[in-house]
Amino acid sequence: MKPASASPIDPRLIVDAPGLSGAWAGFRRRVAQGELGSLPVVVGLAVIWAIFYSANPRFLSPVNLTNLLLQIAAMGTISAGLVLILLLGEIDLSAGVVSGLSAAVMAVLNVKLAWPAIPSLAAGVACGAAIGAFHGLWITRLKVPSFVVTLAGLLAWQGALLYVLGDTGTINLVDDVILAIAGTFWPPAIAWALAGAAAFALSGGAVIGRRRRAAAGLPVPPWRADVASIAVRALLLAGVATVFTLDRGLPVAVVLFVGIVLALETLLRRTRFGRHVFAVGGGAEAARRAGIAVDRVRVLVYALAAALAAAGGILAASRLLAVNQSSGSGDVLLSAIAAAVIGGTSLFGGRGSAWSAVLGALVIGSISNGMDLLALSSSVKFMVTGAVLLVAASIDAVSRRGRAAAGRI
Amino acid sequence: MTASGPVVVAPRLELRAISKRFGAVQALTAVDFEVAAGEVVALVGDNGAGKSTLVKIISGILPIDEGEVFFDGKPVKLTGAESASSLGIATVYQDLALCDNLDVVGNLFLGRELRVAGPGRLLGWLAETEMEREASLLLDRLSVSIPSVRTQVASLSGGQRQSIAVARSMMGSPKIVLLDEPTAALGVAQTRQVLALIRRLREQGLGVVVISHNLADVFSVADRIVVMRLGRRVATFAASAASEVDVVAAITGARAAEDAGRAGEGPREASREAAL
Numbered sequence: 001m002k003p004a005s006a007s008p009i010d011p012r013l014i015v016d017a018p019g020l021s022g023a024w025a026g027f028r029r030r031v032a033q034g035e036l037g038s039l040p041v042v043v044g045l046a047v048i049w050a051i052f053y054s055a056n057p058r059f060l061s062p063v064n065l066t067n068l069l070l071q072i073a074a075m076g077t078i079s080a081g082l083v084l085i086l087l088l089g090e091i092d093l094s095a096g097v098v099s100g101l102s103a104a105v106m107a108v109l110n111v112k113l114a115w116p117a118i119p120s121l122a123a124g125v126a127c128g129a130a131i132g133a134f135h136g137l138w139i140t141r142l143k144v145p146s147f148v149v150t151l152a153g154l155l156a157w158q159g160a161l162l163y164v165l166g167d168t169g170t171i172n173l174v175d176d177v178i179l180a181i182a183g184t185f186w187p188p189a190i191a192w193a194l195a196g197a198a199a200f201a202l203s204g205g206a207v208i209g210r211r212r213r214a215a216a217g218l219p220v221p222p223w224r225a226d227v228a229s230i231a232v233r234a235l236l237l238a239g240v241a242t243v244f245t246l247d248r249g250l251p252v253a254v255v256l257f258v259g260i261v262l263a264l265e266t267l268l269r270r271t272r273f274g275r276h277v278f279a280v281g282g283g284a285e286a287a288r289r290a291g292i293a294v295d296r297v298r299v300l301v302y303a304l305a306a307a308l309a310a311a312g313g314i315l316a317a318s319r320l321l322a323v324n325q326s327s328g329s330g331d332v333l334l335s336a337i338a339a340a341v342i343g344g345t346s347l348f349g350g351r352g353s354a355w356s357a358v359l360g361a362l363v364i365g366s367i368s369n370g371m372d373l374l375a376l377s378s379s380v381k382f383m384v385t386g387a388v389l390l391v392a393a394s395i396d397a398v399s400r401r402g403r404a405a406a407g408r409i
Numbered sequence: 410m411t412a413s414g415p416v417v418v419a420p421r422l423e424l425r426a427i428s429k430r431f432g433a434v435q436a437l438t439a440v441d442f443e444v445a446a447g448e449v450v451a452l453v454g455d456n457g458a459g460k461s462t463l464v465k466i467i468s469g470i471l472p473i474d475e476g477e478v479f480f481d482g483k484p485v486k487l488t489g490a491e492s493a494s495s496l497g498i499a500t501v502y503q504d505l506a507l508c509d510n511l512d513v514v515g516n517l518f519l520g521r522e523l524r525v526a527g528p529g530r531l532l533g534w535l536a537e538t539e540m541e542r543e544a545s546l547l548l549d550r551l552s553v554s555i556p557s558v559r560t561q562v563a564s565l566s567g568g569q570r571q572s573i574a575v576a577r578s579m580m581g582s583p584k585i586v587l588l589d590e591p592t593a594a595l596g597v598a599q600t601r602q603v604l605a606l607i608r609r610l611r612e613q614g615l616g617v618v619v620i621s622h623n624l625a626d627v628f629s630v631a632d633r634i635v636v637m638r639l640g641r642r643v644a645t646f647a648a649s650a651a652s653e654v655d656v657v658a659a660i661t662g663a664r665a666a667e668d669a670g671r672a673g674e675g676p677r678e679a680s681r682e683a684a685l
Contacts, residue, residue, distance in 0.1 A: 272535060
């Protein structure tokens with residue numbers, strides 16, 4: 001059977017020579033053309049870890065690494081929602097406050113009105129989703145810029161947070177289920193089981209995908225590439241599982257965070273809705289003409305992002321054991337936006353990945369955690385984080401220029 | 410029937426006496442237009458002649474003030490872009506309307522993505538393999554040459570992008586394709602590529618309407634040439650029988666009323682030309 005390849009290979013198409021040297025040349029060419037992917041942030045993370053490790057070896061101890069992951073879970077979840085918003089080329093300034101308000105709603109229902117844990121949690125997340133949908137409807141129906149609508153939200157929902165919390169201003173969480181979210185460590189065996197299952201799923205997915213492509217007569221990529229990428233990820237999983245084994249075990253909050261990011265990435269890459277999100281971010285007019293309900297996609301994205309913010313707020317509350325007037329304020333929003341950008345999601349829309357929330361949150365969390373270990377003041381912490389964000393955003397802008405020069409937007 | 414070109418079969422799409430006003434401007438005045446299956450009609454005219462207005466009316470974007478539309482001989486209403494595309498009228502706009510950040514497959518199936526069968530369908534799970542295969546088959550059928558269907562559209566050449574845009578209009582199996590300036594801003598080889606693609610659309614039995622300023626392209630690809638001027642259809646030529654000078658004369662209005670001696674249109678043309 002004749003393979004249904006797109007066309008005879010274009011003679012102008014650059015094909016890398018086989019072997020290691022060819023792979024290296026191709027890699028250098030892609031970097032020069034601005035296809036950096038997550039390379040800068042991985043390199044940056046390695047540098048940051050090396051610096052803190054040399055300053056204080058305790059930085060890379062299993063205890064501290066587990067703490068680091070626990071510290072970033074809440075902010076990273078908020079950041080995952082912001083990735084969605086940034087993919088549209090828009091912004092949500094209310095994510096931090098919405099996370100606080102949703103946690104407060106959950107706390108009031110659970111503590112003051114004595115609702116059971118699960119309905120309270122669901123109501124908190126639903127509260128976030130409703131607020132996001134409201135923002136989205138306002139932005140799409142009245143054509144008010146997202147910056148303004150969510151800035152108004154930042155102010156108004158802050159007020160709502162104070163109102164909901166009432167005179168005391170603080171609600172302490174006592175429910176076992178809610179506190180267990182951030183306080184539970186599963187035994188290491190579960191960590192290894194999950195890592196094994198993930199590696200198995202990756203390999204199985206690759207084999208099935210290759211078979212399906214071959215059956216459809218499509219070109220199948222060289223198996224070495226698949227094997228290499230699965231091996232790298234399996235090693236990473238084993239490393240993380242080792243860290244948890246050497247410390248208290250597998251933190252449930254981290255499982256939730258990574259699970260949310262994994263689900264979001266699947267939604268973005270594998271489903272029609274995700275495809276439409278990228279299309280709207282890459283060319284709203286083209287998407288509209290293709291019959292995509294652009295406004296509906298926008299409203300759904302705002303609702304989903306705010307629901308993720310709410311989930312992040314609940315994680316933070318569970319870790320803090322309370323909700324108070326400063327929940328979700330301060331640097332929560334800015335860190336979450338910074339994490340998404342540092343992780344490699346473009347501010348210009350249409351480019352990015354849910355994993356950038358993890359990578360960016362790791363960078364910001366590592367800086368914060370490392371500075372705390374070195375007993376540096378928060379003045380230094382903010383300045384360093386600001387500098388890293390500036391560098392990351394500049395890499396995005398410069399590589400965008402490189403892509404434009406190489407004809408890739 | 411005199412010089413009305415090779416329209417011998419009933420037209421697939423026919424517009425009769427279409428008029429369109431924008432405020433004080435009479436953009437179209439009693440324009441007739443028709444395109445048959447397997448025919449390439451070029452729509453030419455100077456700026457402001459009403460070409461784009463006519464195309465927007467056919468593609469359903471602009472409502473019609475007066476006039477009738479027939480599709481396969483049956484009267485139809487064009488009430489929006491959806492009604493036009495459900496009739497089988499596809500439009501390729503000048504600015505292509507591709508998503509640069511998506512690959513070729515993503516763009517070809519944009520808005521009509523295939524989903525897997527089974528429970529994944531409810532989640533909108535994309536059937537990537539099927540889409541890639543169908544995209545490859547479609548591009549093969551149209552002999553569109555690109556490095557890979559997984560290339561980002563942003564990294565394709567202008568001609569390839571135009572070809573992808575045209576190929577995308579074929580996804581809904583249309584009967585009529587409207588192309589707005591398909592060769593504007595393209596180089597020589599790329600223009601040839603797109604014109605060859607237009608010929609292949611004709612071979613597959615589609616009615617093709619091409620708006621163009623480039624008469625060389627028009628003559629190389631069109632069966633009939635419809636000239637618009639100041640909101641009216643002033644002349645129709647069989648491309649094989651007409652000369653470029655005649656067409657230019659009709660476009661600029663330099664040509665006298667005798668050019669308009671086509672069936673059914675003579676008196677109106679004559680009176681308008683005389684009034685100038």
